[in-house]
Every structure is written in C-alpha cells, then in structure tokens.
Amino acid sequence: xxxxxxxxxxxxxxxxxxxxxxxxxxxxxxxxxxxxxxxxxxxxxxxxxxxxxxxxxxxxxxxxxxxxxxxxxxxxxxxxxxxxxxxxxxxxxxxxxxxxxxxxxxxxxxxxxxxxxxxxxxxxxxxxxxxxxxxxxxxxxxxxxxxxxxxxxxxxxxxxxxxxxxxxxxxxxxxxxxxxxxxxxxxxxxxxxxxxxxxxxxxxxxxxxxxxxxxxxxxxxxxxxxxxxxxxxxxxxxxxxxxxxxxxxxxxxxxxxxxxxxxxxxxxxxxxxxxxxxxxxxxxxxxxxxxxxxxxxxxxxxxxxxxxxxxxxxxxxxxxxxxxxxxxxxxxxxxxxxxxxxxxxxxxx
Amino acid sequence: xxxxxxxxxxxxxxxxxxxxxxxxxxxxxxxxxxxxxxxxxxxxxxxxxxxxxxxxxxxxxxxxxxxxxxxxxxxxxxxxxxxxxxxxxxxxxxxxxxxxxxxxxxxxxxxxxxxxxxxxxxxxxxxxxxxxxxxxxxxxxxxxxxxxxxxxxxxxxxxxxxxxxxxxxxxxxxxxxxxxxxxxxxxxxxxxxxxxxxxxxxxxxxxxxxxxxxxxxxxxxxxxxxxxxxxxxxxxxxxxxxxxxxxxxxxxxxxxxxxxxxxxxxxxxxxxxxxxxxxxxxxxxxxxxxxxxxxxxxxxxxxxxxxxxxxxxxxxxxx
Numbered sequence: 001x002x003x004x005x006x007x008x009x010x011x012x013x014x015x016x017x018x019x020x021x022x023x024x025x026x027x028x029x030x031x032x033x034x035x036x037x038x039x040x041x042x043x044x045x046x047x048x049x050x051x052x053x054x055x056x057x058x059x060x061x062x063x064x065x066x067x068x069x070x071x072x073x074x075x076x077x078x079x080x081x082x083x084x085x086x087x088x089x090x091x092x093x094x095x096x097x098x099x100x101x102x103x104x105x106x107x108x109x110x111x112x113x114x115x116x117x118x119x120x121x122x123x124x125x126x127x128x129x130x131x132x133x134x135x136x137x138x139x140x141x142x143x144x145x146x147x148x149x150x151x152x153x154x155x156x157x158x159x160x161x162x163x164x165x166x167x168x169x170x171x172x173x174x175x176x177x178x179x180x181x182x183x184x185x186x187x188x189x190x191x192x193x194x195x196x197x198x199x200x201x202x203x204x205x206x207x208x209x210x211x212x213x214x215x216x217x218x219x220x221x222x223x224x225x226x227x228x229x230x231x232x233x234x235x236x237x238x239x240x241x242x243x244x245x246x247x248x249x250x251x252x253x254x255x256x257x258x259x260x261x262x263x264x265x266x267x268x269x270x271x272x273x274x275x276x277x278x279x280x281x282x283x284x285x286x287x288x289x290x291x292x293x294x295x296x297x298x299x300x301x302x303x304x305x306x307x308x309x310x311x312x313x314x315x316x317x318x319x320x321x322x323x324x325x326x327x328x329x330x331x332x333x334x335x336x337x338x339x340x341x342x343x344x345x346x347x348x349x
Numbered sequence: 350x351x352x353x354x355x356x357x358x359x360x361x362x363x364x365x366x367x368x369x370x371x372x373x374x375x376x377x378x379x380x381x382x383x384x385x386x387x388x389x390x391x392x393x394x395x396x397x398x399x400x401x402x403x404x405x406x407x408x409x410x411x412x413x414x415x416x417x418x419x420x421x422x423x424x425x426x427x428x429x430x431x432x433x434x435x436x437x438x439x440x441x442x443x444x445x446x447x448x449x450x451x452x453x454x455x456x457x458x459x460x461x462x463x464x465x466x467x468x469x470x471x472x473x474x475x476x477x478x479x480x481x482x483x484x485x486x487x488x489x490x491x492x493x494x495x496x497x498x499x500x501x502x503x504x505x506x507x508x509x510x511x512x513x514x515x516x517x518x519x520x521x522x523x524x525x526x527x528x529x530x531x532x533x534x535x536x537x538x539x540x541x542x543x544x545x546x547x548x549x550x551x552x553x554x555x556x557x558x559x560x561x562x563x564x565x566x567x568x569x570x571x572x573x574x575x576x577x578x579x580x581x582x583x584x585x586x587x588x589x590x591x592x593x594x595x596x597x598x599x600x601x602x603x604x605x606x607x608x609x610x611x612x613x614x615x616x617x618x619x620x621x622x623x624x625x626x627x628x629x630x631x632x633x634x635x636x637x638x639x640x641x642x643x644x645x646x647x648x649x650x651x652x653x654x655x656x657x658x659x660x661x662x663x664x665x666x667x668x
Contacts, residue, residue: 134646142639153632269583315466320459327452331444
C-alpha cells in the first residue's frame with residue numbers, strides 16, 4: 001500500500017515541482033505567473049475548440065509514450081521513437097497519395113504502412129542489440145538523423161508537389177479526418193486517430209500483462225540472465241520488443257500524416273514528438289494507463305501554451321522548460337523517495 | 350578546376366565545420382571516461398551558442414575585436430555551470446544518465462528560446478558584428494602548397510580545436526588526473542578503494558564536458574551561423590557524440606572523426622559547386638556520419654567499446 005502510494009506520489013510531486021520552478025522562473029524574469037497559468041488553462045480547456053485540439057495533440061503523444069514505455073518494460077531505451085515516427089508518417093502519406101482504393105482498404109493499408117515502416121526502423125537497432133550487443137541508445141539516436149535526412153530527400157525528390165517541399169495531400173479515402181468530430185469541437189482538427197490510440201493502450205496492457213509472450217518480455221526486462229536460465233529466448237524478445245515499440249511509434253506518425261496534416265513536408269529539424277514520448281513514458285511509470293494520463297497532461301500543456309503569448313505575454317517556451325524540469329524530477333525520483341521515506345518515518349514517531 | 354583549387358576550398362571549409370564537433374566530442378570524452386553518459390551535449394552546445402551570441406551582441410562595444418574570444422570564455426563558464434544540473438541529477442540523485450541528458454537537451458532549448466524572446470521580443474537574435482573571420486596564419490602561410498591549402502583563408506578556431514585535442518589526449522592519458530578519471534569510469538569501486546573520490550572525479554568530468562560543449566556551441570554560432578535561433582544548433586551535438594564514439598572515446602580519435610564528419614558536412618553544402626562531388630546526392634553525405642558510427646559500433650570498422658562503468662551509478666558499499 002505504502003509502496004503504491006509512493007509510486008503515485010512521485011510523478012505528482014515531480015509535476016508540482018516542475019510547475020513551482022516554472023513559477024519561480026516567471027517571477028524572476030518579471031512575468032505574471034497567475035496570468036500565465038490562467039492563459040494556459042484557457043488555451044487548453046477554455047473553449048470546446050481547444051479541447052478538440054488538445055485531444056488531437058495528445059493522440060500521437062499516447063502512441064509515442066507507449067512506444068518508449070514498451071521498450072522500457074523490456075529493459076531497452078528506445079530514444080529513436082522520433083525517427084520511427086518520421087518514417088511512419090512518410091510511409092502512411094506515401095500510401096495515401098500513391099493509391100486509389102476504396103476507403104475500407106485504403107485507410108487500413110496506409111495505417112499498416114506506417115506501422116511496418118516504424119517497426120522496420122526499430123528492428124535494426126533491435127537486431128544490432130541482440131546480435132552484436134550494441135547499445136540501442138546510440139544506434140537509435142543515429143537512426144533518428146538517418147530518418148530525418150532520408151525522408152527529406154525522398155519527399156524533395158520523389159513525392160514533392162510543384163510547390164517544392166511537401167507532398168500532395170493524401171486522398172480522402174486514406175484520411176482519418178472526420179467532419180463529424182470536427183463539427184463537434186467547433187472545427188478543430190480532431191480526427192479518428194484517438195480511437196486507435198486508446199485501443200493501443202489496451203493492446204499494450206493486454207499484451208504485457210495477460211499473455212505468455214508479455215510475461216517473457218517483462219521477464220527479460222527484469223533480469224536477462226534469469227530469463228535466459230528459465231529457457232526464454234532473450235535475443236528474440238529484445239528484437240520483438242523493439243519491433244512492437246517501433247510499430248507504436250510508426251502509428252503515431254500516421255496520426256499526423258493521415259489525421260492532423262494529411263501530407264508530409266520536408267523538416268528542418270525534429271518534430272519533438274519522440275522526445276516528448278520519453279517524458280510521457282517516464283511520468284506514466286511505463287504503464288499503459290499512466291502513459292494515457294501523462295499524454296493528456298502534455299497535450300494540454302502544449303496546446304495551452306500557444307495561448308500564453310497572446311493572453312499573458314509570456315513566451316510559450318516556458319512550457320518546454322516545465323516539461324524538461326518534470327523529466328528531471330521524475331528521473332531524480334530516488335531523491336524524492338528518500339524525502340518521502342524520511343517524512344513517513346517522522347510521521348510514525 | 351584543378352585539384353589544388355578544390356583542396357583550397359574544401360580543406361578550410363572542412364576545418365571550419367570540424368572545429369565545433371571536435372570541441373564537443375572532446376567534452377563527451379571527459380564525461381564518458383569518468384563514467385557518466387552525456388546525451389546532453391546537444392543541449393550544452395545550445396547553451397554555449399546562446400551565451401556567446403548574447404554576450405557578443407551586448408558587449409561588442411566594450412571588447413571590440415576581441416569580443417568573440419571573450420564570448421568563448423564566457424560560454425565555457427556558462428556551459429560548465431549548466432552541466433552541473435546533469436551532474437547533480439545523474440551522480441548525486443542517481444537519475445538514469447540518458448534520461449537526464451534528454452532533460453538537459455529539452456531544458457536548454459526551452460530556456461534559451463524563452464530568454465531570447467524575453468530579451469529581444471522575437472524568436473531570434475540579431476546578427477553579430479564581430480565574428481570569427483577568415484585569416485591567414487602568419488609565417489606558415491608562406492610554405493609552398495601546404496601553406497596555401499591549410500593556412501590561408503582559414504580560421505583560428507580550427508587550429509585551436511586541434512591543439513585542444515592534443516592537450517586533451519595528454520591530460521587523459523599522461524597525467525595523474527587522467528588516470529584517475531579513467532579509473533573512475535572503468536571500475537569505480539577499485540578507484541574508491543585506492544582513495545580516489547569517485548563523486549568528485551565524475552563531477553569534474555561532467556563539468557569539463559559542459560565547458561567544452563559550451564565552447565563548441567560558441568564556436569559554431571560565432572563562425573557559422575552568426576545569430577541564435579531555434580535552428581542554430583540542429584544535431585551538431587549528436588554528431589559530436591557520434592564523433593566521440595567513432596573515435597573510440599580517444600581524444601585523437603575524436604579529432605580524426607571530427608575532421609572526417611566536418612568534411613562530410615562541408616561537402617554536403619559546398620559540394621554542388623565542385624566537379625565530381627555534385628553528382629553525389631547530398632543525402633548520402635548527410636547520413637554518412639551516423640551510418641558510419643553505427644557500423645563502427647557493430648564492429649565492421651574496428652570495435653568501439655565504451656568505458657566499462659559508463660552509465661552506471663556508484664553507490665558506496667554496494668557490490
């Protein structure tokens with residue numbers, strides 16, 4: 001019971017500390033924190049339109065968070081979600097542009113393409129880890145940049161419309177957009193992807209907690225040697241976990257490719273979704289439910305922050321600072337636990 | 350266009366692009382040799398670039414021609430101080446090094462852009478007036494052929510990077526400090542029993558990496574971009590990380606890798622004006638550093654092994 005409570009308290013304390021330090025930064029730099037946080041709230045929940053945008057924003061966040069969390073549970077750090085996200089985005093858009101099919105085939109095909117692309121992109125570091133014991137962190141970082149430059153090259157040279165640096169819009173038959181959802185939220189860019197994202201939360205939970213394969217994956221995450229001794233194939237599980245992680249990340253790319261934007265553009269730098277995914281997975285303690293809730297928090301922060309310069313004159317980068325601080329505090333949860341333990345002991349006396 | 354002409358264009362340009370990578374990669378070596386993984390190099394470069402540009406814009410009236418050099422020193426100090434966050438989190442608070450590094454990167458971009466908007470009321474700074482400009486190295490420039498290729502139309506910072514790399518090699522491999530640093534990164538418990546303060550050595554390793562990362566960012570901003578915005582540092586830190594690994598955690602290896610990656614970067618930009626090279630799609634040059642690093646790690650190009658205790662926490666008394 002006490003352990004569970006601490007487990008829940010740590011992320012909450014980390015978020016509070018992040019907000020407190022954010023407040024201090026605003027006070028020091030002469031901004032009004034109350035006005036800023038009010039603007040943040042209004043920008044996320046003040047209007048049904050903003051609510052729709054928040055949901056749209058956290059749809060890929062859920063999937064990116066699941067991708068990082070899934071690998072974490074098997075003891076791997078997939079820092080390459082960003083790259084898998086980008087290739088998934090491009091693959092989905094490519095299928096969306098290149099084929100003329102009825103919706104019932106076209107949309108699933110485009111989604112499948114994103115999943116396969118992400119999975120392949122993550123298979124490489126998984127294979128290198130399993131076969132050559134190469135650290136997956138470094139390989140996935142390098143793969144991110146390869147993905148960025150390679151997709152830019154493909155878009156610019158093979159898929160770009162006449163304007164030069166983005167593809168044609170995808171066909172309606174491959175789109176996740178929904179006029180009904182849009183009209184429901186005062187014409188935000190809300191799309192059907194959210195249903196897929198929630199379904200993936202269930203899939204991850206079911207796969208890890210309720211299947212033999214999931215038990216093996218978790219066992220490898222807890223102790224590779226013990227898993228090996230128990231007769232599990234550690235290498236196969238490492239590769240499998242990276243492939244599933246990459247599949248989630250690729251699907252996240254389809255959310256933006258088929259839902260929010262409906263095209264793929266040449267990117268000057270990373271989208272950041274993959275890195276937010278790391279923060280989301282950490283804050284959500286790598287569980288499907290935790291990822292879901294922390295994705296909502298990050299989506300609300302991101303969308304709400306856009307209102308801060310307008311209403312309170314505070315640069316929206318403040319939210320990025322707060323997110324970074326939350327990551328710091330979650331990562332340093334050891335010290336938070338130490339304090340909580342001290343506090344508890346004093347309470348007993 | 351003769352070979353000579355090509356070399357006189359390519360060599361200075363390579364060295365220009367290589368210098369920031371070399372500085373930052375050397376920083377990574379100090380941190381990783383002490384056993385702390387530093388994914389935050391990118392963020393440290395961002396902080397260095399930001400500091401240098403803001404200092405340069407603000408104090409150009411006071412220091413005149415010397416401004417870029419003073420800005421380098423200031424950026425080193427700020428980078429070193431900023432990296433203490435990483436040290437506190439990953440050494441004292443026992444945070445996962447990679448996670449803490451990711452946080453450093455997020456915090457650096459968030460904080461610097463926040464400050465840019467606060468100070469200048471827009472998303473980017475103005476262009477600095479005093480930047481590192483092309484020079485001819487005295488005396489050496491008169492050497493026939495070599496002088497023309499290596500010492501004319503070049504930058505002081507490139508040569509500073511090479512000198513610093515040699516110094517770093519001497520410090521890491523030929524001094525008691527370097528031996529202690531490496532021992533803490535290979536086997537902290539053995540080092541501790543010999544009376545070496547593991548925590549102190551690791552803090553020093555991280556702070557030196559912060560200073561060198563800040564230096565790398567400052568050089569980049571003041572010789573290549575001349576202003577600061579969200580796009581100033583876009584992946585150079587990770588490329589420096591790649592150079593560190595490709596150079597097998599060795600200062601001179603990092604020097605070589607830095608120059609090689611600098612060549613790839615500069616050709617991807619100036620290649621279109623050169624014969625032969627303009628046939629190569631620039632994407633291959635852009636991804637070459639990353640692909641080569643993966644291959645090096647895999648063992649296809651000589652095996653690269655990290656310091657043994659890199660990424661682990663040293664908890665006194667635990668085995």
